[in-house]
Amino acid sequence: MKGMTIIVKTISSWVKVLIFLFGIYIVLFGHLTPGGGFAGGVILASSYVLLMLAYGREFAEENLSLPVASKLDSVGALLFAAVALCGLCCGAAGFFFNFIQQRWFAGQDRAFDLVSAGTIPLSNIAIGLKVGASLFLIILVLSMFRPDTSTNEKE
Amino acid sequence: MSVPLPVFVAVPLVTAFLLPIFGKKGKSAATFLANIATIALLVLAIASIGQSNVYKIGKWPIPLGINLVYDGLSSLMLLVISVVSAAAMFFSIRYMEQYTAKAKYLSLFLLMVAGMNGVVLSGDIFNLFVFLEIASLSSYALVGFGCQHEELEASFKYMVLGSIASVFILFGVALVYGNTGSLNMAYISQAIQKSGLNAGLGFALGLFITGFGLKAALVPFHAWLPDAHPSAPAPISAMLSGVLIKALGVYTLARVLFNVFGVTIPIGWILVVLGILSMVAGAFLAIGQWDFKRLLAYSSISQLGYITLGIGLGALIIARAGKDITAEQLAWASLAILGGLFHLANHAVYKSLLFLTSGSVEMATGTRQLKHLGGLAEKMPVTRATCTVASASIAGIPPFSGFWSKLILVIAAIQAGFYWVAAIIVFVSLCTLIMYLKVQRYVFLGELPENLQQTKENKGSMLVAMVFLACLCVLMGLLLVPGLRETILTPAVNVLTGGYSYSADVIKAAGGM
Amino acid sequence: MPYALCFLLFIIGLYCAVVKKNMVKIVIGIMVMEYSVNLFLVMLGFRTGGTAPIIGRDDIVTGGTLTELFINSSVDPLPQALVLTAIVISLGSLALMISICIRTYEKYGTFDITRIRRLKG
Structure with a gap:
């Protein structure tokens, strides 16, 4: 894959930043507006996929190589599990217990602030990382037609 | 000691995602960690026997939040899953050296364990579906792990049928939600008790039986199993045949039919007929096989028939007696279900042992065609001994565990008045004996072929795992001794015979409305 | 009526998955089934004239009967x-299926399941 024409390349190099930022916005504001980790992660991945389509696979791989994406994938999952397990360990025992909200913000009316809802934004970030990395991995690996396909079914 | 229930899902899941971080260098560390995880699960499962509780995730009250339910049946299944997975994991330390990408194998393995643990613990029907999909997806990938012609073909076949089954189950879940307005199994059960079955719920029931029947490979739905199970690496075959079809098929079927929908006479008959069909067809097809693992896979179908038959007989007795069930009828129903569940536990142990021995033979000789093998008794004494123990157990030779569960099934069938069922059980048992005599004859006895003169016994972890399971095979009969029986088997049976009381128990334990 | 259409879609998917000989078409059939069920689930929560189940900043200010308003007007969010x-x-399952299709094509050189038959019995 050599990539497409100069027009596509130029425009996609502008647009990809916007798409990426939009993905981050969707992830961060997941607890306030529609969207969240999964939707945001898909958008994040799609910015890289756009890059891949416009410039060819090698260029996208230079930006985010396969092992790195694979590690990000695991890190996202581990972060999510860590958030859940912290609920179990910290204070009042409960898996997925929203410990931040209950402990430090209990009773405060912080609805619609960016820093609210306790662990939910953290989980959203973790899921966004996980979904973005794994979706990018899936598309990269499928476009590669080489061995090593068994990493792409998680989440 | 009270173990927080999500740990059973979280430990394998976290370990599964930790492993890829080690990368290519930390292969031994990854193996070590994975083994620690499965052994820890085994310890936890043993430690939590006897407790019964409902865990509300995130402290949300039910039915708003998701809950995990730990009762007798879950405890039995958890124990079986963790025993087999610990043994299979230990076996694969050495066995998987012949494959590349061991870390990926280990994390898929752990994901599968996490999915199965989730299935048996979940008290929420949609969550059950999600865990079921996690377990199935990783098993699809594991079946195709070798990436050879046959493995890919088997994996595709398995995946198509498995996905159709999953869609059926999802459709059933949607119908149940539409008709009862709840996803919590206890609340669904309550709604069904109040209003009875309507057309939508009846359709959902049919979808569930088809979907879970496909996952369990009962006979009209069995086409994928004899391809999928032999194609996987040996420890995975052991997991698939030993526990996956039971956790995803039989357990879910029993849970949904007994505790959520409630048993009726047609359901009882469906289970009995499916069970008998699987028993007979599986046994006949198995005798004609010349591939070691394929024979074992067909025999799994046959043995699964026993389990379904036992549970179905219990359902039939309970449903026939209706509301005013006498103590005697209840006792026979319990006996039939006890037979089924005990056979489930036994089969998990000896069938996984048989698959592990087949893997050991395959690794040492490079073939699993019965006609190319022979005379390995002297070359591989330990494999031979463990295989004999397992064969004797599955064929129902008295001191071994398989005999006791079959005996219970026969007694229950006779007491319930189904003499022909008892006759079929004995007949199929005879067929089983024939097929395992065939295995013994062609693999371990007879003349040693020229090209196998150099065969050596496998060492290390493989032997330990096999001997561990063989010991269990011999000792499993002890589970029927009064003291132990009350701790493990009786609570599991009571959950099923209790039927609708499941919902009341769960709601009470969760402090719900 | 919409439910019937949904069911029709389900049957079409099932037909496609069972009858077609091409591996990729089978995968498409399964996905059609999946999406028909998804559609069914979404339609379960639908109510005519309902609003999206989102509480915005403006709704908070009106206060008081917020929960009641939400229950009365919004569609089922679950x-x-x-x-x-x-x-x-x-x-996830689609990705896995497609990757297996690709690998199978590499090995056999065809997508036709009647020609991919090494396993029998």
């Missing part, structure tokens, strides 16, 4: 969460 989860799962 099926949407279920559908999202189901979509994630079907995405």
Whole structure:
């Protein structure tokens, strides 16, 4: 894959930043507006996929190589599990217990602030990382037609 | 000691995602960690026997939040899953050296364990579906792990049928939600008790039986199993045949039919007929096989028939007696279900042992065609001994565990008045004996072929795992001794015979409305 | 009536998955089935003239009867969460299926399942 024409390349190099930022916005504001980790992660991945389509696979791989994406994938999952397990360990025992909200913000009316809802934004970030990395991995690996396909079914 | 229930899902899941971080260098560390995880699960499962509780995730009250339910049946299944997975994991330390990408194998393995643990613990029907999909997806990938012609073909076949089954189950879940307005199994059960079955719920029931029947490979739905199970690496075959079809098929079927929908006479008959069909067809097809693992896979179908038959007989007795069930009828129903569940536990142990021995033979000789093998008794004494123990157990030779569960099934069938069922059980048992005599004859006895003169016994972890399971095979009969029986088997049976009381128990334990 | 259409879609998917000989078409059939079920789930929560189940900043200010207003006007939010989860799962299984299709094509050089027959019995 050599990539497409100069027009596509130029425009996609502008647009990809916007798409990426939009993905981050969707992830961060997941607890306030529609969207969240999964939707945001898909958008994040799609910015890289756009890059891949416009410039060819090698260029996208230079930006985010396969092992790195694979590690990000695991890190996202581990972060999510860590958030859940912290609920179990910290204070009042409960898996997925929203410990931040209950402990430090209990009773405060912080609805619609960016820093609210306790662990939910953290989980959203973790899921966004996980979904973005794994979706990018899936598309990269499928476009590669080489061995090593068994990493792409998680989440 | 009270173990927080999500740990059973979280430990394998976290370990599964930790492993890829080690990368290519930390292969031994990854193996070590994975083994620690499965052994820890085994310890936890043993430690939590006897407790019964409902865990509300995130402290949300039910039915708003998701809950995990730990009762007798879950405890039995958890124990079986963790025993087999610990043994299979230990076996694969050495066995998987012949494959590349061991870390990926280990994390898929752990994901599968996490999915199965989730299935048996979940008290929420949609969550059950999600865990079921996690377990199935990783098993699809594991079946195709070798990436050879046959493995890919088997994996595709398995995946198509498995996905159709999953869609059926999802459709059933949607119908149940539409008709009862709840996803919590206890609340669904309550709604069904109040209003009875309507057309939508009846359709959902049919979808569930088809979907879970496909996952369990009962006979009209069995086409994928004899391809999928032999194609996987040996420890995975052991997991698939030993526990996956039971956790995803039989357990879910029993849970949904007994505790959520409630048993009726047609359901009882469906289970009995499916069970008998699987028993007979599986046994006949198995005798004609010349591939070691394929024979074992067909025999799994046959043995699964026993389990379904036992549970179905219990359902039939309970449903026939209706509301005013006498103590005697209840006792026979319990006996039939006890037979089924005990056979489930036994089969998990000896069938996984048989698959592990087949893997050991395959690794040492490079073939699993019965006609190319022979005379390995002297070359591989330990494999031979463990295989004999397992064969004797599955064929129902008295001191071994398989005999006791079959005996219970026969007694229950006779007491319930189904003499022909008892006759079929004995007949199929005879067929089983024939097929395992065939295995013994062609693999371990007879003349040693020229090209196998150099065969050596496998060492290390493989032997330990096999001997561990063989010991269990011999000792499993002890589970029927009064003291132990009350701790493990009786609570599991009571959950099923209790039927609708499941919902009341769960709601009470969760402090719900 | 919409439910019947949904069911029709389900049957079409099942037909495609069972009858077609091409591996990729089978995968498409399964996905059609998945999406028909997803559609069914979403329609379960639908109510005529309902609003999206989102509480915005403006709703807070009106206060008081917020919960009641929400219950009376919004569509059921739960099926949407279920559908999202189901979509994630079907995405995973789709990726796996397609990768197996690709690998099988590499090995056999065909997508025709009648010619991919090494296993029998």
